[in-house]
Amino acid sequence: MSEPVQLIPGNSLITATPQEGRELAIKMARLIIKVTQPDAEIREKLRAVYAEDTAMLIAVGQTVATEFATIAAANNYWR
């Protein structure tokens, strides 16, 4: 049996700093794309597309913002 894909590095939403929380949000957003499109070669092509497409870059930003909202709440906003 194949191992399940790791969807949250460290299997925790708790991070030491906002910067690390932000990095986690980016990774979590990318891992959903990875699990939906497991072929690394295709993903590489798609990445080339969205890195030069303004609308998609903004959409990526929206997803990261949503993931980060959850992570920030989990960490009591690092107050």
Place this chain on the structure above:
Amino acid sequence: MSEPVQLIPGNSLITATPQEGRELAIKMARLIIKVTQPDAEIREKLRAVYAEDTAMLIAVGQTVATEFATIAAANNYWR
């Protein structure tokens, strides 16, 4: 009478870990698509479309992020 479609595996938002919460978010997002388009063959075709379409992969990620926000709150962020 046909059985209702299962929309939340285990009929609970509580999971042991963030990883399992993330897996639940993915399943919940997919089950909404299943109930809206019950034909498995058509779904398979549509899946082939979005797995190679960057904008749709990002949109899937946005939905999963929204589902996960709810699951994470339900689990008090696994603190």
Place this chain on the structure above:
Amino acid sequence: MSEPVQLIPGNSLITATPQEGRELAIKMARLIIKVTQPDAEIREKLRAVYAEDTAMLIAVGQTVATEFATIAAANNYWR
């Protein structure tokens, strides 16, 4: 005077289980479309469109996720 359209079955956000909460979210999302486009025949045509359009299926999923977030909070996440 015509009766107002029922927008929330049972006029309550409280449900016995997460599964029922999810079913309520789907119904609430559909009832907004019904009230915006009251013609059943046109709705039937539009439904045929979005059931075979990947981007729209994903968008429906996003709306259901948003409705469900509210319902889940109303039910204290069925903890």
Place this chain on the structure above:
Amino acid sequence: MSEPVQLIPGNSLITATPQEGRELAIKMARLIIKVTQPDAEIREKLRAVYAEDTAMLIAVGQTVATEFATIAAANNYWR
């Protein structure tokens, strides 16, 4: 001086029932469109467009869901 456009009927988020909360969400969403496009004739034309466009009907549903989340929280979910 012209009177300001009424953006929230009754100037309150509190409603007696979830049904009334849902109706308020729909009105609030429409009033934003009204204030952005004050010409009633143009609005009528645009309305004809979105009532027969699946993607736009879904987008309207997303906005109503977001407004309703705020109204539901304001009313402690009518628990």
Place this chain on the structure above:
Amino acid sequence: MSEPVQLIPGNSLITATPQEGRELAIKMARLIIKVTQPDAEIREKLRAVYAEDTAMLIAVGQTVATEFATIAAANNYWR
């Protein structure tokens, strides 16, 4: 050195009424567009575009709904 653009009139999220909260949400949404596109003439042209485009009017409504959710929470929903 140029003064920074005012992004929140009054530099506060607190308002006397829901109506004023709604007006603030509209202004905050517009000020983001202003700071992203500082040229008033171009903005005027873009405004003419979105005031007659249904999809964009709905998108403006979505943004205002999101800003308003924050303002409403800040004001404890004017309960």
Place this chain on the structure above:
Amino acid sequence: MSEPVQLIPGNSLITATPQEGRELAIKMARLIIKVTQPDAEIREKLRAVYAEDTAMLIAVGQTVATEFATIAAANNYWR
């Protein structure tokens, strides 16, 4: 080894005023685009695109609204 990109200026969500919170939201949204498209020249071209495209300007506003919601909660809404 290259230094990690700074994703949150000051590595904190806490700001003195709503205005500063809003400025932070704009910066955080931009830094996600920067880390996704590290080439400054390409970013400059993309920026020229979205500054004159109404739909993208609205989408940027949506992302900033989402980031700001998190920052506002972190600061207890500067009450």
